[in-house]
Each structure stands twice: as C-alpha cells, then as structure tokens.
Amino acid sequence: MRVTGAIIVGTPLETLILSALMGLVAVVVALIYLALRPKYGRRGGQAEEPYLSGEGPEIVRRSEAPSPSLFWGFILGYFRKLYAFLRDYMHTGRLSDWAAYMAGWLGLAGALALIVSIYALIWGWP
C-alpha cells in the first residue's frame, strides 16, 4: 500500500496543528472582514429594537421558556414517548406478561451465550 504525500503525525499533534491552522484562517477571515465591511453610524430608534414581527416590546417581558429548557423539552418529550411505549407493553399488570417478558429476554441472553460458547469452543475466541 502506497503512502504518498502524507505527513504522518500523532493524533494529539494533528489536533494541535489543525487547531492552529483553524486559528490562522479565522484571523485571515477577520482581516478580510475588517477590510471589506462598510462604515455606518450607530442606528437608533426602531433599528435598535429586537424584531418581534410588529408586536410591541411588552411581549418579550412575558415569561417564556429559555432555549435550553425548550431543547430538553423536545429531547425529553421524544424519549418520554419511547418510555411510554415500553411501559405500556411491559407493565400491563398481568403476571403472565411479566413472566413472558422476563423469559423472553433471559431466553435470548441464554441462547446468545450458548451460541458464543459453542463457537468459542470449536473455532476459538476471535
């Protein structure tokens, strides 16, 4: 296998080199930005207000959920559905359902252990 044109380094050094190059590009882009940006005076009045779709500023004074809470709300909401699905199928309150569930999982684990044991005995551990 050919190894051409590559600088082979350790992973920590590669992280450092790429981070340094990333910083270099960031500085160059910042300089280009500073050179190209137009000069405008500071605006006042409506331009200073947050854009609220024409609503008055009083709507932002109302209590609202912060971004992290919305994020966890979506994520937990999704996993709550998964939890409800598992709960409804596993915890029906009937002993036979519980026994079937436990037997099913233990049976699967037992079967897997048996297959792996036989495989390891005959062909050796991979």
Next chain:
Amino acid sequence: MVGAVTVALLVFAVLVFPGLLFLFVLSMLTEWWERKIVARAQARMGPSYVGPAGVLQPFADFIKLLSVKEEIRQKFASPGIAKAFAFAAIGALSATLLMLPLSPVRLAASYDIIVLSYICCVWVPFAVAVMGMSFPNPFTGAGVSRFLTLYAVCEPAFFAAILVPVALTTSVVGTPLPYSVLFTAQYSWRLWLNPATAVVMLVALSAAAVATQAKAMAHPFNIPEAEQELIAGHMTEFSGQILALNNLIHDADVAVSALLITYFFLGGPYPFPHLSVPGVILMIVKYVAVVTAVSIIKASFGRFRIEQGVAALVKYSLIPAVIALLAAMFISAYPVLAAGA
C-alpha cells in the same frame, strides 16, 4: 522534524487550496447548483442574470452583504461574539480539508476520525448556535433550541455512518494507520467490491445522506429557520455582514459534508488518481450527484415539525447507522467475510 517548506505548504493549503479560497469558491458554486436544481423542480428560472447561467449570483449576494449592506444591531446583541465564532467555524471547515487526499499536503494520524469529528462536527454547530444566541429574540431562542435538538441526533448519526467505512477500511482493506481519515478516503472504494461490505456501505450511505439533509437544514429538516413560522428562526436578527458569514458557513458545511460523503462512500476520484482527467471528472460527477440528491429531496418535501424531524432522523439515519456500524464491527472481527475487498 517539520521544515519551513512543510509549514509554508500547510499555510498555502489551508489558505488557498483546498482551504479557504477553494472552499469559498466551492461553497458558492454548490449554492448556485442547489438553487438551480430546486428552481428547476419548482418550474422557476433560479439565478440567471449574474454571470453565465447566473453562476456568479451567490458571489454577488455574498459580496453585497459583506461590503455594502448595513448590519442592524439591536440593543441586546453581541455581534463581536457572533463574528468571532463565525470566523472560527470557517477556519474549522477549511482545516478539515487538509485531512482529505484532495490536499497537496495531507495530515494523517491513527484514529484521527476523532479529530475530524472535533474539528468539523463540534465546532461548526457550536458556532452557529452561539451566533444565534448572540442576537437574543424570542424567534431566535426557539430557532436555536430547534437547531440544537436536530443536531443532537443528526451529528451522532452522521458520525456513526462515516465510522462504518473507516472501520471497514482499517480491518478489511488494511491501511497503514488504523481509523485514519486520509487512508479511508483513499481506499474505501474497495469496499464496494465485496457483497457483504457493499450492503453495509449502502445502509451507512443512506443514513449519512439523511443526516446530511438535516445538517444542511434543507427540507424537510429546515425546522430551525422555519420561514413564516419563526420568521427566520436562529437567523431572525442577522443582517449585513453577520448574515453573509452565516450563509458562507452554511454553504461551506454542505460542501464539506458532500465532500466527506464523496470520499468516504463513493471513493472520490479513485480508482483514478487525483491529477488525471478521468479522476477529476469522476470526482466532480460524484460530488455533483451528492449535491443534486440533497437538492431534489429539498425540493420534494414540505417541512417536518420538530418531533417529526427528530423521529425521522432516529428512524432513517441514527438506527440504520448504528446497525451498519454493528455489522461493520462484526465483519471487522471476521475479515474472511469480506474477502476480495
């Protein structure tokens, strides 16, 4: 010991080719192609007047936003923080390309797939989220929360999907360095030669394609910006230069994701070398095919709600990617299954 010539080459590579300048041009051309395809699907003309077939329209839009349009700063905004993170994100995307065979000077290390995920899959979403939060607004808050929700699923799915060719190339093809981005990009095309690895690659490719659609925030995953619902979501307060930088990061992220798919799953220019006419043509064809697929899906779907988007990502990207990864691990333990690759 790294000499002065190597340092100069690295600086050239990160600033010119395939770094900043090349990435900028590629991002603009990718945006133009995407706009043309979507317009075609919607019976519109798309960009037509600036340059031949409107190819210079994204350049004109970017330069206008950067150097002419005024940046409106509302009184709660922190534009300095937003711009610092925007510069860092552009730097991260440019530095990523030095790990691919596209670069004249390539960096390689064992297990540097982790470095790729740090540079490319952590910095960019983090920067975009901080940029949005630097302009506080109810619409921005909702947009950023949706963005983080979507990325909490699509980034792990994308990473799991690209880990499949990395693991298989290391174990089946056999590379000088394990789990190396460079060697995966060079030799992953061989995985299509064996039926067992080809099936696993196909599943991982479809998972990566769905994750890329979400990373691009293209329909049906344009939930964070949600036009007409959240105004522009996390971009509501962006204007002028900060909007130009945001658009560039978005286009560059799509371009880098498409390049990673082109190399990791479609084999880049291989089996031809980079510096050959068939190699260049094959590379361009594969890249354009990936961007066209993203654009056609974008033009064909409406927008999901956030919980539908997360559910779709879990179902069509995360779970297939994890299954493909488990299958790849199994094949890695028994490389005899993939003889011939």
